[in-house]
Amino acid sequence: MISKSGQPSNKPPCSSAIDFNLSYGPAMAIRVDFADYEAEGVQHQHPQGQLILALYGAVTCRAESGVWIVPPDCGVWIPGGVLHANQVTSNARLTYLFVEPGAAMLPAECCTLSVSPMLREMIHRVAELSGSDARDAHGDRLVRVMLDELALMPRERLELPVSDHPKIALITAALLADPSDRRTLGQWAEHVAVSERSLKRLLVQETGLSFGRWRRQLHLVIALRELAGGATVQRVAGDLGYESTTAFIVMFKKALGTTPSRYFAERLLSAERAGDNRHLRP
Template identity: 35%
Template sequence: MDDYPPGFFDPRHSHVRAQLVYATSGVTILSTNDASYVAPPQRAIWIPAGVEHEVRCRGRVLIRTLYISPDAAPDLPKTCQVIEVSNLLRELILAAAELPIEYDLEGRDARIMMLILDEIHCARRIPLCVPMPVNERLARICKTILADPAQHDALNDWASAAAMGRRTFTRSFRRETGMSFAMWRQQVRLMDALSRLATGHSVTATALDVGYNSPSAFTAMFRRTFGVSPTHYLTDEPAQVLTAVP
């Protein structure tokens, strides 16, 4: 088990094996060239082999990481995913963390690892991510917002910062991310809000910190997106599966 302090940052890197990163406490924020992901406690991030990524920690983060050879799991996702960790998968991860590196390939240890692969394959994917554009100017804007989602700059200001006209900016952003700039920024704020709630911030403080004018406006958007109120999330999160409501 790894114990990381609040604000810990692991610079961009990759691994020859796939990873399942599971935090028992704190929030893990992972960024790749293609997207940014957030995993509250009791969620995990699947990272395929060879994918370059960087990691930030919000709050003190206790992590258990499983490394999986690509040829052991050819049918698992080829892109990063945030997944729900069932009670069974959680206990299997905890058990696997106690196994020796060179475990018995014919006995109980091997069966634990095979069952973990089955559980990862069946786990529900949770859409706690935002796509990142390839265009360098748009990507720079997105990284600025990810670092501080509460910014209230107008669309014209962001277009100007990207050295684009408003129409070019909006069309390019939708083409590269599959969503409007306003929707993308809203998703970033909600993801940031989830991580703050998970590390003990109040609903009021969270709403203001991520850029909403009032707790009521934040609560309405949160409920519309996830189907539950922030208070429900705070009190029942470990058992509550949060997915975006269509």
């Protein structure tokens, strides 16, 4: 395995921690500290649905229909059989919950779910039981209640809709590589060799958003990932091409109803109250 620096890595892939051949009933969970595993960016799939929780740091999940960020107190749900790839921050500590097909009434498409403190604690307990021989009738009841609670969790709008249309994919790749790029819709239309009107119509058709709203959502997804990874608000604002930190904070507050510092402080406090502070400290 080669690390991001281009040097050989001695860390095993995260998949080595998962044995799908063992029977865990309707669901199993594992905790993953990426200090111990190589971050995997290749596309893969599995028959089980997967919920990705971030205990610390963040993970960006890419699937055919979009890009999702997993900040604290949220999880990304990936239905079974969906091709996806995960990119983690270097400080990431995650919990993966795998759900057998048909075991719960969960969405048929990828989405971000809010995760209550109670549900988070239940998933952590299932992770402890999945790593031991302690699964008994009590553990099975816990799993059923956990899955019922998971099915009730509300969705969060923390995804970036994408498209496999060549022209939209080209713009997406360019802006993910350089989110500070401030080219206008007309300039992008010239870049991909279509009229501005045609590109405007295509973006709405393929993503459901106007160009301005779509780019703001891209900035939000990247900002959440970088802030959860430890970057400062000032650095993120600069990396995204905002003229001032204040302008970035205004965008963030308009999208999520609060400032970046309060957003993460509230989620950290919620996790600590649930007993997770031992996982959230680097």
